[in-house]
Amino acid sequence: MVSRQPRALIVEQGANPTSDFFVRPWLDANGEEITTLRLDDSPPLLDESLPTVIFVRYITPAWRQWVEKNRQKMSRLVLFMDDDLFDLRPHTGLPIRYRWKLYRLAWRHQAWLKKMGAELWVSTPWLAEKYVSWQPTVLQPQSPYSGVGSGLSAQKTLFYHGSASHSQELEWLYPMVEQVLNQDHTLSFELIGNSKVRNRFTALPRVHVLYPMEWPAYQALLSRPGRTIGLAPLLENRFNAARAHTKFFDITQAGAVGIYADHPVYRSIIRHQHNGVLLPMDQQAWADEILRLSNDEQSRKKMLENAKHQVFPL
Template identity: 30%
Template sequence: MPKFSYLVLSLGITPSVYYYFQTRAQFLGDENIQCVDTRKRDLNLLNVNKNTIAIINRYAGIGALWWLYRQRHQLAKVAYFIDDDMPNAYRASELSWWYGIKTTLKFQISWWMISRMGGELWCSTNALANRFPDLETQIIPPVCLPIVNSNVEESPVYFYHGTWAHRHEIAWLVPIVREIQKRFPSHVFEIIGNRKVKKMFADIPRVRVISGMSWETYLQYSGKVHYQVGLAPCFNTPFNQARSYTKLFDITRVGAVGVYSNPGPYQDAIADGHRGILVENNTQDWIEAISKLLNTSVVEREKLLENALTWCNLNLEDSSL
């Protein structure tokens, strides 16, 4: 069989590019995966041939789609990769109406052109692929082996690093954080957010709201800190049911142990009590789970972290494209 090379086109280097493609190149030593930011590269200077599989990651811009259309006969295959339910984003109540509409339009434009090239649809999860019963899809799960900065001293911090797309979960965390801050007077809660998030947590002591940042900047930031507990709330909505477990990687990277929503995308990745804690979306249960981990000794938390890292390593096996 021919050895394929993979050309991944996207608007910027995003979490989806990183967790589904760059990580395979980085941790599996696959030099045949090239990720291209279509905002910065002249695509006409790229070399492709009959062994090249070109992949549009979510959306790469109209110019990249037209370039791909012109090159289609020179390629082995064309694929379109999505890591959430982009076609139905406009229906997702958790997304802002404009973001949801834009996301769906990007999918429609991209898939309209790629399907006319005879392209394939690649999905991040089985749940997402099942939403396309008339298509034969390929599943590309996320992989990563987070590098924990063990030289950094552990800080008494628990955190939630999510985007405004999870604004309902952010609002839901407010009373939970308020109670945890009462129980743990020396701990800091860190969250990424805008002025609206700052307003939500304004009356709670020791809450640190940091501004959103590019993915490259976030990777640098998370590689320089060492926290105790990471939160991954995820409401059981139709849109969220198609998500994957990438928050596990984000939490593990900073040396923390996670509290994860159950049900949700983490059920298959988290063995409760071994790699983190699965919790129903009940306020009191979350308060108790966070309290339990914050009260756990450093040694016990490190065991849970080691279990998570071991799972991440095993997850890399047989995960080549």
């Protein structure tokens, strides 16, 4: 049940660039209050009128039924598209699964949309000219990257570059990473893993999973700037007892400050709060320290400089 109706409801397949470049800026500029639902969400019950309903690119049979039931409660029904979804000819040559998706979720609904009195919003004058009989509205794209270029809300990269032998550490990290990403929206998380790892972490916001790579490619990756906090967890087991502290060199090369397991492997190289942070394998302690370091640039800078002097002595 929707307790307080929004002025505008966006129905989209998920977070996507189409909505962020076109639809949201247009609604924001017009003072619309926005609520968003996913295409695979259950349609809401409506107790009162809903001024604007916008389907971004796609619509499903369940949402069609909902529109038919509630059309009289909507002042505006809109379909926005930024590709030519209503002509099958340009789809030739696209992957067959994508062509079927365009047919199933877009093309076959155009007659129904007209019957329902839907407006057509488009991304370019070219589309507006092609579908001129529908009298489309052209939305100009706007930047969704507010403040990023100026550094006002720049992302900081938290990363863990464990190999396939660190699957237990990845599982240990998951709830802690989930917590910090939800609490600090300036943090993104980067890790290396296969499709299983990607599927495991895909539900978390701002996660980037890199596929495993050869050593020269990894060295080049570390040499690119942009990483802030590196993680080096290490669970107590017989396999990990044979590890060396090479992660210290990787994290320092990446220009980041490391949080390391308080384990004999890292005690030999890390001085706590001098060239890195040593912590017991306690997830809440790691989460708290990540959040602290994320907001303490001076502390990060000091520890990184000490680590660099140790790794790259003059």
